[in-house]
Amino acid sequence: MKQNKKVGLLGLVTCALLFSTQANAQMFDQDSQTKEWSKSAWYIGAGLGQSRTSIDEQRLVRSLMDNGANSVMFTKDERDLGYKLFLGKQLNENFAIEGGYFNLGESSFSALGNPGTLHGRVGFQGVNLDLLGRVNFTERFAFLANIGMHYTEAKAHFNGDRLYAVSDPNPSERKLNGKYGLGLEYQLTEALAVRGQIERHRVNDGVQNRGDVDLYSISLVYKMGQPAPQTRPAYVAPEPMPAPAPAPLVITETRPVQEVAKPRPVPVSEKINFSAEALFDFDKSIVKPEGKAALDQMLDSLKNMNTEVMVTVGHTDSIGSDEYNQALSIRRAEAVKAHLISRGVGADRVYTEGQGERQAIADNSTSEGRAKNRRVIVEVVGSRR
Structure with a gap:
């Protein structure tokens, strides 16, 4: 009893x-x-x-x-x-x-x-x-x-x-x-x-x-007393620069019209930075629904680009062993690649890389710095039309 x-x-x-x-x-x-x-x-x-x-x-x-x-x-x-x-x-x-x-x-x-x-x-x-x-x-x-x-x-x-x-x-x-x-x-x-x-x-x-x-x-x-998480967009596509106003056209003489050559595509390399929390649940390497939506939004912003190569690079903070963090960064990069392929990107054009905790961009001794270091970067190489 x-x-x-x-x-x-x-x-x-x-x-x-x-x-x-x-x-x-x-x-x-x-x-x-x-x-x-x-x-x-x-x-x-x-x-x-x-x-x-x-x-x-x-x-x-x-x-x-x-x-x-x-x-x-x-x-x-x-x-x-x-x-x-x-x-x-x-x-x-x-x-x-x-x-x-x-x-x-x-x-x-x-x-x-x-x-x-x-x-x-x-x-x-x-x-x-x-x-x-x-x-x-x-x-x-x-x-x-x-x-x-x-x-x-x-x-x-x-x-x-x-x-x-x-x-x-x-x-x-x-x-x-x-x-x-x-x-x-x-x-x-x-x-x-x-x-x-x-x-x-x-x-x-x-x-x-x-x-x-x-x-x-x-x-x-x-x-007790946990605050509601702050909401923030996972990815915001940059706004296009407004085109300059055309100069006033003054016709001084009339000549036969010549065919104007089309502008050549401009080679570009763009890096899109995603926080790990935006794409994955804590300590996981499966892209969550919110993360898939963010990656889809990125792909939409690249529709006017001839994409040649995409590289997904995973990064972690310094908590945990080097071996664990390296493996986690690779798994997350591979998960992003798998989602990009599922949306029609050619598998032979997507590469992955894991940097673990080696390329910190903030101080790992603070929680804010560690949050910044947990990230996945998608680098896109191609040409803009």
Whole structure:
């Protein structure tokens, strides 16, 4: 029954987070306004997992032996269901303050002595305040480390015919202790992430013992107040220059009309720059419907051009390994090529190239700079009629 209540509580919180995200989620890293919001957003979270308590078996056995037991057979159950609820505030891209409530479940033991038995169980619950650090090693994955303090209440209960081995059958104790942890976080969207953590809580168990309780948990984290993404055209064809007004025609004499030679086509090379977010969903290499529309608009603007060669070049930011970014830039360039071919451009006239993160045009240390560096350039070589 106790575990069913915990599962039910965490299920309700998880469903609320998922429904909120389904109503408001926008794809991760869409624009600079969204990125600035994510650096200072408030967030909530809920986690569920397994707790493991270190029971001081030697001290309990020694206490029974000191009180007349000739031998002791000791069994213990150190694992239980644990959960936590937390509220956090991003201080910047790499640090956050996080506080919450946690319940680490119960551990129990049975000491079968000769003569007599002693049974006991102890549970832990409390509140915590942590400093959370984050280091991104890909666009979606981040390494987490947290350190902080927790104020925990330990409640114990003992029964059996060897109760005189303990001074109080129902002791409790409240103490302020330290805690720390490590984890990984995966961004599902800009607003929603899933987090796995291992956290160690230093505790007092109510009978003058100090020990550790570890919590292995999986959490959902939801950032609140996400702004609507700014809309901007993916590609705007340049407006044609107005033709100069013809000079006044003055006829001074009449001569036979001569055939005027047609102007020769003018060779040109044009580069059209698309942001990666305009063509692809985050960390994907499949052109989304909005991206296809932008590429079709580009092709429409080239109808008065004899196209000889088209080169699609993919670029990324610096988050992630060189090998991953190079492969992603090539996949995106190939995806653009495939769409151009599907719209009638000859396959032998389209070439692809991936530059990975090597040709940055902005500072990769800022979210705005990284957004500018994620791009696909289509270079068109031909002649204008």
